[in-house]
Amino acid sequence: MKLKQDKQRILILGGSGFIGNALYKELLSYFEVYCTYCHQHGAFSENQVFFRYCAEEDSLFLLLNEIQPTIIISAFHGSNQALFEAHEEIVNYAMLHFNCTVLYISSSEVFDGKFQHPAFEDDAPLSASASGKLKISIEKLLLEQIPAQTAILRLPFVLGINSPEIVHLRQCIRHAATFDVYPNLVISATTINKVSQQIHFIVNKGSTGIFHLASNDMIHHEDLFMEITSKMGDKMPIFKSIYRRNEDDYQAILPKKNKLPDTHQITVSQVIEECSLKEEIISIK
Template identity: 70%
Template sequence: MKKKVEKQRILILGGSGFIGNGLYKELLPYFEVHCTYCQQQGAFSENQVFHNFCVEEDSMFLLLNKIQPTIIISAINGDYKNQYEAYQQILNYALINSACSVLYISSSEVFNGKFRHPSYENDVTLSETASGKFKISIEKLLLETIPQQTAVIRLPMVLGINSPQILHLRQCIRHQATFEVFPNLVITTTTISKVCQQIHYIINQSLLGVFHLASNDMVHHEDLFREITSKMGDKMPIFKSVFHSNEFRYSSILPKDNILPKSLQITVSQVIEECSLNEEIMSIK
């Protein structure tokens, strides 16, 4: 589905986080972009398009009316009760401003109560965790109330040379420390650079609905990090195998109904290649 394109002013809620900041860097050259940050960090407070906003303390209503976005991308964190109130205010804003689209950054957690098979866009969600259940409630709130203005972006494990997991892996390699892997866990994955390109495309094409921005194939969690490590060099961390079950468990989301163009798709091998590059090489590319 597509909706009418108008002049776009983007507000990224959670623009100081790993996902939000990647989107900020991707979209800034092409759109009028505003972001929020919560922590008192000089780098963000000195940037005029970054607005201090903490979901537990500040009014989403006032923020939206100040910026008047035509696209809201939410990668915000915080107390669930306060977050839910903030999403209700986002919903009210979108109902009044019918040209406004909402892109909600969700995750594979909405399926963590289902572990026998991989999950697709239109599968029924089921979660065993508070975080997953909260994400399900926000997805339903948006998709049932403003379906013609909503894109739900479900993400798997998002890696990259500066992702928290890869930085932690490098530290464990450097100090010969323990790095936990899950041999029986089958996952999909992606990179922050690919996610940002995909969301940029979704915005440009005014796409709506549910998207699984994950690799086209699956991999065991342990195999993924062992392969990344082997490509980084000869040194290894101390891999600690963690078993939650004797059977394979799937934490995999796969694209099926809303598939993006081939150039925007990614495989596990491509994720491994990108994550094993050093920062100097990536900065040249």
């Protein structure tokens, strides 16, 4: 379904986080963008389009009514109860504003109770973790209450030059420290740059539904980080192999039904190439 394209006012909940801030930088030049941050941070508190909001302490009602967003991107963290109640407030707002679309950043965790096969968009979620169960409950809330206004964006491993996992890998390489790898864990992956471009495309098209914003192929967790490391140089960390099962454990999501155009797709080899490039200086606009 495509919604009518008016002037879009975007509110990114969690705009100070890894994913939220990348989206802010991607969308800022094209839309009227506002963000939230929770913990005090000078760079954000001094930015006039950033609003302080903590799910455990604040009601979203006043902020939503002040900004009047036409697109809400949910990429924030908090306690399980606070997050669910915040999304109930989002639903209440969207039910009163039919021109508002909600983009919920979910993840492969909604399938962590399954481990024999990769998961596609139409597969029924099943989680064994508290985090995965929460995401399932929020997905269900949005899809049942405001289905025509909801886009569920499930992410796999999200890497990138300045992603927490790659920064940690580089530190382990420098100090010959231990880096955990999972030889039997089969995953899909993507980069923060590709995710930002994909979500920009979804916003432009006004698309709703369930999307798996992941690579078109899979790789073992251990192989992924060994290949990234080998492309970075000759030094290696101490890879510590962790086995959770004797057989392969699939925590991979793959796009099938709602595939984006070829230019907005990615492969594991492209993820490896991007993650092995030189480090960039992290900047906050």
